[in-house]
Amino acid sequence: MMNVSGALRAAVAAGLPRAEAQYLLQAVLGCKRSWLIAHDTDPLTAGQQQRFQDWLARRLDEVPLAYLVGDKEFFGxxxxxxxxxLVPRPDTEVLVHWALERLQGLTAxxxxxxxTGSGAIALALASQRPDAVIHMVDASPGALAVAQDNATRLGLAVQxxxxSWFEPLAGQAPFDLIVSNPPYVAGDDQHLQALRHEPRxxxxxxxxxxxxxxxxxQQAPHWLRPGGWLLLEHGWDQADAVASLLRERGFEEASLRHDLGGQPRASGGRWAG
Ligand SMILES: C[S@@+](CC[C@H](N)C(=O)[O-])C[C@H]1O[C@@H](n2cnc3c(N)ncnc32)[C@H](O)[C@@H]1O
Incomplete structure (x- = not known):
């Protein structure tokens, strides 16, 4: 029978970074890191060992940690x-911070x-601005069901x-802010191979x-009130292209934000109306 330190050793020997091995084992055992360290000779049950080995194999096949443990922290x-x-990325928090800045001084x-995917951006905004009227849209029924479940569990009011994009918003009043992290990776980008477990x-x-x-x-101006903002996440090498799209469409104050690694990550503009 395998014990805690034996399971960690086996995972590291198979190629998993030690911190990831600890994270997975913590999730399997439902314990904190300090417990793992203090109980390194405790045996795993057959079920725990089976689950840990299954997760280890899937992680070595590049399945995201978040899919294995079933959750991910975003904006607290x-x-x-x-x-x-999609597994929410820390870089997307840049977009949330910018959105919150744009909402300052506005009531409801x-x-x-x-x-919206898992609801990451919408729910982060709802958690910070309970007075806001927040809508979230996704073309994927599976993703939207997860987003709704997250909203319910967190007790956050969102609609x-x-x-597809603006289509389900027919009849809605204009928005003060449209925010989106849309699909933006080029179809032949080599990185897609490493991301193959996330929905293409x-x-x-x-x-x-x-x-x-x-x-x-192109479409956002039909849905923005005069003075409203469109904020978009994009690839590090797409900032110039998005700036051109915004200016050509008539957005003012086109501006850019960088991510945690200092790369161009989000662009936005104000619709004067
Ligand atoms: C890059 S993910 C972003 C998910 C989430 N907002 C986040 O930042 O973690 C893009 C999302 O756009 C959705 N999507 C793709 N095409 C769409 C469309 N035509 N209309 C609405 N949503 C779409 C995908 O299902 C996916 O959830």
Missing amino acids: LRLRVTPDT PRVVDLG AHEG SALTPEGNGLADLGHLT
Whole structure:
């Protein structure tokens, strides 16, 4: 029978970084790191050992840790994630901070998060601005169900719509802020191979990666109140292209934010109306 330190040793020998091995074992045992360290000779039950070995094999096949343990922390919220949803990235918190800045001074602002996935952006905003009227849209029924479940578990009020971009918003009043982290990876980008366990439709619109960014920039003015803002996440090498899309569509104050690694990550503009 395997004990705690034996399980960790086996995982590291198989190629898993020690911190990941500890994280997975903590999730299997439902314990904190300090417990693992203090109980390194405790035996695993057959069920725990089986689950740990299954997760180890899947992790070595590059399945995201978040899919194995079933959740991911984003903007201080623990979100459930499944293979229907993109795993929220820390870089996307840049977009949330910018959105919160744009909402400062507005009372009960109307906001929509397009392509919400697990609900990460919409729920982060709802947690910080309980007065905001927040809508979230996704074309994937599986993703939207997870987003709704996250909203319910966290007790956050948001309105969910299934459909493509603005289509399910027909009849809605104009928004103060439209925020989106759409699929933007180019269809032939080599990184997609390493991301193969996440939904391809969440990562890439195929082609050069700009189709959804272009569609959102074109359509957003029909849904923004005068003075409202559109904020978009994009690839590190797409900032110039998105700035051109915004300016050509007539957005003012087109501006750029960088991610935690200092790379261009989000662009936005103000619709003067
Ligand atoms: C890059 S993921 C972002 C998920 C989440 N907002 C986040 O930041 O973690 C893009 C999301 O857009 C959704 N999506 C793709 N095409 C769409 C469309 N035509 N209309 C609405 N949502 C779409 C995908 O299902 C996916 O959830």
